[in-house]
Amino acid sequence: MKKGFVILLLIFAIAINKSTYAQTAGPLKIAVFAPVYLEEAFNEGIYSLGNNNIPKNILPGLDFYNGIQLAIDSLQAEGQQLEILFFDIKSKQESIDGIIQSGKLNGTSLLIASFNNRADIKPLADYAKSKQIPLISATYPNDAGIRSNPFFALVNPTLLTHIEGIFKYLQKNHPTEPILYVKKAGALEDMIEQTFQELNKKTPALPLKLKTISVSDSINIAQYNSLLDSTRTNIILCGTVNEVFGINLVKSVAANKSYKSVLLGMPTWDAIKDLGKGTEIIYSTPFNYNRTDKLLQRISTQYRNKLQGRPSDMVFKGFESLYHFGRLLIKHQKMIATQLSDNSFKIFNEFDFVPVQQNGEISYLENKKLYFVRKSDGIIKSVQ
Numbered sequence: 001m002k003k004g005f006v007i008l009l010l011i012f013a014i015a016i017n018k019s020t021y022a023q024t025a026g027p028l029k030i031a032v033f034a035p036v037y038l039e040e041a042f043n044e045g046i047y048s049l050g051n052n053n054i055p056k057n058i059l060p061g062l063d064f065y066n067g068i069q070l071a072i073d074s075l076q077a078e079g080q081q082l083e084i085l086f087f088d089i090k091s092k093q094e095s096i097d098g099i100i101q102s103g104k105l106n107g108t109s110l111l112i113a114s115f116n117n118r119a120d121i122k123p124l125a126d127y128a129k130s131k132q133i134p135l136i137s138a139t140y141p142n143d144a145g146i147r148s149n150p151f152f153a154l155v156n157p158t159l160l161t162h163i164e165g166i167f168k169y170l171q172k173n174h175p176t177e178p179i180l181y182v183k184k185a186g187a188l189e190d191m192i193e194q195t196f197q198e199l200n201k202k203t204p205a206l207p208l209k210l211k212t213i214s215v216s217d218s219i220n221i222a223q224y225n226s227l228l229d230s231t232r233t234n235i236i237l238c239g240t241v242n243e244v245f246g247i248n249l250v251k252s253v254a255a256n257k258s259y260k261s262v263l264l265g266m267p268t269w270d271a272i273k274d275l276g277k278g279t280e281i282i283y284s285t286p287f288n289y290n291r292t293d294k295l296l297q298r299i300s301t302q303y304r305n306k307l308q309g310r311p312s313d314m315v316f317k318g319f320e321s322l323y324h325f326g327r328l329l330i331k332h333q334k335m336i337a338t339q340l341s342d343n344s345f346k347i348f349n350e351f352d353f354v355p356v357q358q359n360g361e362i363s364y365l366e367n368k369k370l371y372f373v374r375k376s377d378g379i380i381k382s383v384q
Contacts (some may be wrong), residue, residue: 028110030083030085030109030322030329031084031087031112032065032068032112033087033114034068034089035089035115035116036061036065036090037057037058038088064114066303066307066318067299067315067322068084068086070319072084075326080326084322087099100123100127109336110136111124111133112321113135113136114138114321115142118140118142119144121137121146122144126149128152132151134152135153136155137152137156138318139155141156147358147364153364154364155286156367163192164199165284166264167203169284170264171206176206177235178229179211179236179237180228181212183212183215183240184240186240186242188240193212193239196210212239213227217245219248219252220252228256238264241267249263250276250281262282263282264283265282266283266284270285275378276375280375280377280381281375282372282375285373286369286370287313287348289313293348303315324347324351328342331345350369353368354366354367371384
């Protein structure tokens with residue numbers, strides 16, 4: 001696996017110097033950005049990390065790039081006319097501002113980016129607005145304070161959207177049941193609780209029956225058995241995105257054998273491996289990658305043949321981002337900014353981009369489509 005990544009880094013280093021990956025000559029051009037940190041892997045053009053020292057910060061961007069390459073192969077096999085540019089968003093030699101000023105983005109009709117830092121977003125978002133072309137933020141769930149920009153589109157929605165989605169899920173599935181809301185101390189946790197409470201006050205339907213408890217990271221849910229019911233399934237809502245707290249809460253509930261419970265968690269639970277063993281959990285996510293899907297299995301096989309490993313979700317996000325939005329660009333061309341919710345070329349996920357408005361104007365576009373994953377004993381049982 002590690003040797004495979006070394007080979008891929010070497011291929012990437014050669015290819016990125018050419019800047020362009022052309023499928024077939026055509027007028028439609030897409031620029032893709034990802035944090036690969038390529039310069040950390042090379043010293044004066046010579047690979048310097050060895051087989052066992054690949055930094056973790058390189059892998060997500062490299063996997064996103066690999067997904068982009070697999071999508072290029074698929075689009076090329078279909079005879080689609082696109083030209084793809086790829087840039088390492090963490091290059092020290094060429095900053096985002098430098099790329100923009102160099103004119104390398106001239107003629108692009110679409111920008112796709114996998115950000116990992118909100119500071120990188122604004123320069124590209126401003127450029128997208130000035131050229132009136134969409135910037136698809138494919139992975140990062142942060143609006144970076146972008147305002148008055150209908151050309152900036154978040155695929156991975158903000159925490160507020162997840163909270164609203166979880167609230168609606170509870171209203172639909174548990175409208176009259178008591179819900180134990182478990183939180184820890186913290187400013188973000190207070191904001192999450194306040195948002196739930198405000199939604200509860202404003203709802204025209206029956207408000208949720210929330211009972212809030214504030215606990216420490218080393219929670220023992222058995223201390224609150226007086227708030228639970230041993231004769232039915234209890235609904236417990238985790239009110240923090242903190243992963244350590246979430247893991248401890250799930251373990252504590254699983255150990256509380258006398259009380260059957262279902263836990264609802266935040267979107268950060270999607271990234272925690274093996275979470276939910278011993279109990280049942282539900283969490284929200286905009287990305288539903290079903291490992292039994294035939295296309296996903298084919299991509300996994302291609303990845304495994306190249307790198308002798310199992311692809312992360314970043315591979316599928318890269319593939320989906322370029323293939324889905326690339327096909328939309330071909331279909332809608334200059335009108336694509338208003339057609340991002342067209343699911344004609346759905347790969348794994350549906351997208352529902354909704355204008356987020358402030359003071360009567362569009363701040364940005366945000367994907368509001370959420371999936372709710374139900375896991376029992378660590379195994380996915382259903383997706384709603």
